[in-house]
Amino acid sequence: MNQASFSANNREALLKRMEQGPLDLLIIGGGITGAGIALDAAARGLKVALVEMQDFAAGTSSRSTKLVHGGLRYLKQLEIGVVAEVGKERAVVYENGPHVTTPEWMLLPLYKGGTFGPFSTSIGLRVYDFLAGVKKQERRKMLSTAETQKMEPLLKKEGMKGGGYYVEYRTDDARLTIEVMKKAAEYGAIAVNYAKVDSLRYDSGGKVIGAVVQDQIDGQSYEINATKIVNATGPWVDKVRELDKSKQGKTLRLTKGVHLVFSQQKFPLRQAIYFDTADKRMVFAIPRDGKTYLGTTDTNYSDNIAHPVMTEEDRTYLLACANDMFPSLKLKAADVESSWAGLRPLIQQEGKDPSEISRRDEIFVSPSGLVSIAGGKLTGYRKMAETVVDKVISIMNSEGLGAAYSSCVTKDIPMSGGDIGGSRQLPAFIQKYRALGQNYGFTAEESEFLAGRYGSNVSGMLEKAAEAAAWGQPFHLSPLVSLQLYYAIRNEMTVKPVDFFIRRTGDLFFNINQVRQYAAAVIEAMSDHFEWSGEQKHLFTDELNEAIHDAVNPAK
Numbered sequence: 001m002n003q004a005s006f007s008a009n010n011r012e013a014l015l016k017r018m019e020q021g022p023l024d025l026l027i028i029g030g031g032i033t034g035a036g037i038a039l040d041a042a043a044r045g046l047k048v049a050l051v052e053m054q055d056f057a058a059g060t061s062s063r064s065t066k067l068v069h070g071g072l073r074y075l076k077q078l079e080i081g082v083v084a085e086v087g088k089e090r091a092v093v094y095e096n097g098p099h100v101t102t103p104e105w106m107l108l109p110l111y112k113g114g115t116f117g118p119f120s121t122s123i124g125l126r127v128y129d130f131l132a133g134v135k136k137q138e139r140r141k142m143l144s145t146a147e148t149q150k151m152e153p154l155l156k157k158e159g160m161k162g163g164g165y166y167v168e169y170r171t172d173d174a175r176l177t178i179e180v181m182k183k184a185a186e187y188g189a190i191a192v193n194y195a196k197v198d199s200l201r202y203d204s205g206g207k208v209i210g211a212v213v214q215d216q217i218d219g220q221s222y223e224i225n226a227t228k229i230v231n232a233t234g235p236w237v238d239k240v241r242e243l244d245k246s247k248q249g250k251t252l253r254l255t256k257g258v259h260l261v262f263s264q265q266k267f268p269l270r271q272a273i274y275f276d277t278a279d280k281r282m283v284f285a286i287p288r289d290g291k292t293y294l295g296t297t298d299t300n301y302s303d304n305i306a307h308p309v310m311t312e313e314d315r316t317y318l319l320a321c322a323n324d325m326f327p328s329l330k331l332k333a334a335d336v337e338s339s340w341a342g343l344r345p346l347i348q349q350e351g352k353d354p355s356e357i358s359r360r361d362e363i364f365v366s367p368s369g370l371v372s373i374a375g376g377k378l379t380g381y382r383k384m385a386e387t388v389v390d391k392v393i394s395i396m397n398s399e400g401l402g403a404a405y406s407s408c409v410t411k412d413i414p415m416s417g418g419d420i421g422g423s424r425q426l427p428a429f430i431q432k433y434r435a436l437g438q439n440y441g442f443t444a445e446e447s448e449f450l451a452g453r454y455g456s457n458v459s460g461m462l463e464k465a466a467e468a469a470a471w472g473q474p475f476h477l478s479p480l481v482s483l484q485l486y487y488a489i490r491n492e493m494t495v496k497p498v499d500f501f502i503r504r505t506g507d508l509f510f511n512i513n514q515v516r517q518y519a520a521a522v523i524e525a526m527s528d529h530f531e532w533s534g535e536q537k538h539l540f541t542d543e544l545n546e547a548i549h550d551a552v553n554p555a556k
Contacts, residue, residue: 417455
């Protein structure tokens with residue numbers, strides 16, 4: 001890949017290229033939906049640009065339950081079409097990015113008086129397997145009480161009637177977004193983070209033709225024109241519709257989901273669990289990288305969209321859920337190592353509780369021609385993108401502005417890092433680089449880690465290992481952290497320390513002590529590289545310190 005096309009060093013040049021045009025499509029929003037649209041459109045031959053006012057995936061796309069899941073809860077709500085579509089999409093996402101997506105067997109314990117009974121669960125999971133096109137080796141199993149207890153001894157025994165055992169797919173949502181965005185850039189899409197749409201531009205007939213975009217790092221403004229504009233801003237969809245003076249009819253309803261992270265010493269879960277709560281909601285508890293994370297809540301939200309955080313109430317609720325299902329643990333607030341909070345941009349449905357609202361996506365086309373996509377799920381990002389690009393091309397053709405573009409081709413396009421020959425090749429690929437990485441000074445474990453996180457991009461990274469280590473050495477960065485930061489800046493448009501510690505590595509959530517250990521050194525290295533002013537360095541340091549504080553301490 002041409003590293004200049006997705007390097008933090010080239011943001012200004014990329015914004016100037018957007019301004020020069022010509023563009024068929026300008027996408028506002030750099031979460032998974034925007035990334036998916038950028039890849040789909042660019043792969044079909046459209047000239048595409050994308051702007052994101054924060055970092056890529058900084059909104060909902062780094063704050064999910066981190067599952068590409070088949071939507072078992074939608075079966076409960078009889079949304080058969082959603083189950084069938086997202087269930088099949090799981091397999092597509094897995095094959096195109098096996099390094100960021102992993103099959104995870106999920107245990108659904110069944111209790112007397114619970115939401116699910118053995119018979120309904122057996123039938124439900126069988127229907128789920130059928131609708132979602134689940135592979136034979138991943139089809140559901142029904143377990144006895146003894147088998148369920150043996151699989152996860154921490155589960156409460158009182159009232160247990162058995163369990164259902166089925167496959168979900170665990171993912172790193174932020175890295176999934178970054179890898180899709182990098183692939184879009186390979187296909188010619190121009191994408192820039194920290195680029196905010198200040199206003200929309202219109203022709204004399206009132207049709208939207210572009211946007212005024214301000215670089216949030218240096219304050220420079222750009223006029224970017226395009227044949228069509230797509231609003232894929234997740235929780236901000238209605239804000240952009242307000243800019244367009246077209247917020248009417250259906251609107252968004254934001255709900256907040258909080259997750260807590262514990263060390264395995266405090267919460268030694270060995271099996272992922274999906275359980276129902278006393279208030280008839282469903283919660284996940286999932287072991288990952290020496291931690292266990294638990295979530296999520298589902299509450300209406302109307303505060304700062306850019307900065308949802310855990311509250312005391314959120315933490316208390318989730319601890320109560322955990323202690324009810326895993327009574328021997330006696331988890332306390334002090335046991336919470338980290339947390340995150342995210343917003344679901346759902347389409348308003350009057351009279352429904354947050355957990356009952358449909359996760360379906362919907363497209364709105366305003367009188368000005370602004371195309372907005374709202375709702376939807378992480379799992380369905382590729383199909384959502386296909387629908388949006390089909391709509392854009394249809395509108396362009398109806399207005400005599402289009403060309404003979406192909407239909408969607410992303411089903412068979414591996415995302416960046418996914419060129420390893422499919423999911424079946426992943427174990428052999430990782431073993432190969434477990435050995436190769438040691439030739440570059442990394443331990444076997446470090447080499448395996450790099451291959452697992454970066455997939456097929458690891459070969460190019462290792463070639464830069466010596467250069468990266470020399471670059472990071474004056475700042476007392478370890479070779480492993482040096483290589484990741486070096487690559488993140490030059491190949492993943494990492495602009496601020498929070499981008500690196502949250503969206504490129506996930507360390508704020510799953511390795512917060514490493515963030516504390518390397519925060520000062522990473523700030524020094526980035527400050528030196530980007531030649532930050534004293535004011536910028538102070539601002540970005542405060543931003544990281546605030547993120548660490550908010551991950552651990554509930555909002556007052």
